[in-house]
Amino acid sequence: MNALARIATGFVSAVAEAMEELRIHRGRVLLSLVGVAVAVCALATVVGAGAVAEQGVRETSERGGGRAATATFNVNATTPPEPERVDAAWREVLDRYAVAYGTRLSYGEMLVQFTDGAVAVPVQAVDPAYGIIHRVRVSEGVWFGDADAERLAPALVINEAFWDRLGRPPLATHPTVELLGEGGRTAVVVGVTPRNGEWDTEPTAFMLADAYASLPVPGGTGSSMMGSLLPSFEAWIDRNQADPIVEAIRRDFAAALGDGAQVDAFRTDYAAFGDDPLLFVKLLVVGVAVVILLLGALGLVNIALVTVRTRIREIGIRRTFGATAGRVFFAVLMESVVGTFVAGVVGVGAAILLVRSPLMTMVLGGGELEDLPGFPIEAAVIGLGSAVLVGALAGILPAFAAIRVRVIDAIRF
Amino acid sequence: MRLVEAIDVGRTVQIPDADPLTILRGIDLTVEAGERVSIVGRSGSGKSTLLNLLGLIDSPTEGELRILGEDAARLRGARRDRMRGREIGFVFQQFNLLPGRTAIENVQTPLLYAGGASFWRRERIAREMLERVGLGERTAARPERLSGGEQQRVAIARALVRRPRLILADEPTGALDLETGGTVMELIEEVAAETDAALVTITHDPAIARRADRHLRLSEGRLVPLDDPVPAGSAA
Known part of the structure; x- marks a missing residue:
């Protein structure tokens, strides 16, 4: 068997062992993971709800200032050109820069x-x-x-x-x-x-x-x-290259209107102003969720440390059957990670149900959302990633505690 | 093949605020493949310490100990753990079954650390082993639902599931009645014979000790040969 297959088998067997431990201790695991699941749910809900609320704010802004990027062009001339000439010049520059709207x-x-x-x-x-x-x-x-x-x-x-x-x-x-x-x-x-x-x-x-x-x-x-x-x-322009196109349209539009005509151009859409209006609220709620997550992790560490002490004899028995210290460390760590991953999946699932609920959509979007955004992938990734990270951090201390005990002491424990 | 070779092995432990305590001294022992050795001795004579040395759970403080040709002093860390798992099977007095797991899950435990085909086929191997010890119908039973004899048979199946070359049994019948103890010993001997494994049994029970090919006695930390473990005039 080559080294890769050996490593893969070792990983799978450690995960299998962790899953078995979680099944055996499911009552304790469930209790210890409630905090993590709630925290992950809060975190993912904040990120997901933030996206819906952001879309609501964006749509409201777009109703006033136009979609990103919308630019307004004003023509000034001492002798106003014929409206037909102005309209023709406008249509021509729109065509030139492939502006559809x-x-x-x-x-x-x-x-x-x-x-x-x-x-x-x-x-x-x-x-x-x-x-x-x-x-x-x-x-x-x-x-x-x-x-x-x-x-x-x-x-x-x-x-x-x-x-x-x-x-x-x-x-x-x-x-x-x-x-x-x-x-x-x-x-x-x-x-x-x-x-x-x-x-x-x-x-x-x-x-x-x-x-x-x-x-x-x-x-x-x-x-x-x-x-x-x-x-x-007004023109709705690709926001990624808005500034040069706005300037080009302004220049060409003025040139087409002839001497004496000036064209002013400025952006009116929300994206031109840069700031995220929900940034403070989002940071506040994410901060609260992170505190909840840390508290959940603390509870998890406590329970895991106590549990490891009660399992020292069992760990000793496993060592007599060939479990290496590294394997015991990894298995205890994996128990924590697999547990928090499952809690993360539950938390993210609950967050999706919450964020997609009609009530939440109504509250966040003011009942006026035209394009309801999907549950953001980053919310799920952040939720699951946080859960796994918490599991790994919470699992390290018990894992060290598990391997510190000598085999001979463990089987006599 | 020589599985165990102990030359002038000793084990001394440091006691806080007291002089060091010598548990074993001058132990010379060889165990060949397929051999059955019994070691008797009073409580506190160092029997379990000797078994722990042979099982690579503990290390001698003096002398030279070779297990399957490997110098135990040089075997460290994961290599030592892997060799223990691969080559040595333990049968404990108190069975030491993992709580909450079924009989088959207990027997599968050593295979979790075996790797390769043994890991992937662990359920089938464990089931065959349980059938071999007569518990084919009790694979799903948890330890608390099994009798003492059944629990020890599960422990034997677990100890032997990786086909170790050296089986170390520490008072394997200590928690069983006389009849069940005899049956369990027969089973261990049969399974050991099938794989030509050496069996080292530590026991208080002269009758169990008598079943071995070679009998030894630990007295005051020293290992001495014993012609007949059954004292004269004993009914055993």
């Missing part, structure tokens, strides 16, 4: 005829990609699609307050609203965004940028319209 963005108003009177409703004029970039959720109907650009009656995505003012008509009936002003138009509601907090009580709406640009000046509001003010532009 870009949108125009401007804010304005439209005068809407409700049953109880005309109301000036704030409106965001965007392209369909805005919904992807900002993770716009739609509780009823749909977000804009490319086909909506072809509509004769402009499509609207309204908020809950707007929908309430309309009497919450089913969107399947294609409800319409009258937009007042010179040469007034009729718009079709295609989607409704959910209420965004308690303060979201006034009607607002999204409209496609081209449709908004074609609207007449609303009577009496005096607001500027799309055609008279240049919009902002």
Whole structure:
């Protein structure tokens, strides 16, 4: 038998011996490992729940500032270029840098005829990609699609307050609203965004940028319209090479607009700011879990040391049958490691059940998670790794105690 | 083949706050393969100490001891442990079965340290050994459910499962009644004969000692030949 096979057999036999010992002493083992399992569960839950909470924070941030990496471009010129020229230049630079998601963005108003009177409703004029970039959720109907650009009656995505003012008509009936002003138009509601907090009580709406640009000046509001003010532009760029691409787009966009035009560019997504908003909480809870883990390890060492003393005669008997000191050391160590590994598996399993439970997802994600992350592999690895490490550390002292006793003394013990 | 060769072996232990205590002195002993040797002596005469020396559990403080041709003084650490496990089988007076394990698990224990095919086939080997000692139907029984004689048979199966060349039995019938003791000794002798193993038995019992080919007596730490271990006029 070659050396490798001998080592493998030695390892397997030591593990088999450890498993047998765990089976024989399962009552004691279970009691001593409860602390470890709880600590591993806490540790893995913290890491796993942190990922869910982080995703919740990320999605909330992305709804405001766009996905990582989103950059906003503003055009400044003493003599504003023609909007058509600006749009063409924007589309060209997006194509050049293979940016799949870009949108125009401007804010304005439209005068809407409700049953109880005309109301000036704030409106965001965007392209369909805005919904992807900002993770716009739609509780009823749909977000804009490319086909909506072809509509004769402009499509609207309204908020809950707007929908309430309309009497919450089913969107399947294609409800319409009258937009007042010179040469007034009729718009079709295609989607409704959910209420965004308690303060979201006034009607607002999204409209496609081209449709908004074609609207007449609303009577009496005096607001500027799309055609008279240049919009902002947003692009969702690969975050790994965001900075050079943003700069390149800014440069090329300005160049395409000609002399006198300046383009400012800046990142608006959360990733541009670097700091992890949950870092402090995560560190705090991980610290608590580590303390629990250390306490569990302390209990494990205590019980293991006492147990080894009660097993000295047994260890002596094993030595008479050929167990070397190294083998006894390894077997006692393995008992601890195998035990804590099993406790780790139980702890990580419990953590997965906890983190994936609907209640936890609701609490951590605020009930608004779009992309629920899977249980992070690193949480399982950290949990199991910690358990094995604790088992090894807790097993070393008893293992030394086991081999310190001379065989002749052990069999007389 | 000479399995044991002791030349002027002595064992002295240090006693705290007292003079050193000499337990064995001037021990000369040879044991050949297949030989059966009995050693009798009073309690405290050093019988178990001698057995521990022969079993590589203890080391002499004087003289030269060779086990299977190897100088015991030079055998250290893992090499000594492995040789003990491979070549020497122990049968204890109190059986020393591992608590909580079944008969077959106890018999498998030495095979955990054997490595190779013996380790992978340990369950089958242990079962065959238990069948050999007449406990084929009790493999799943725990020690506390076995009689004294059955426990000693499990201990014998465990001692012999690796086919050792030297069997050391320390009062193997001490915890058994006369009849069971005789049966157990027959069994040890049979199994030892099958593998041509040498058997060194330490006993108080002259009747057990008489079963050996050669009889020795330990007296005041010295080993002396004994023509007949049964004292004159004894009923044994």
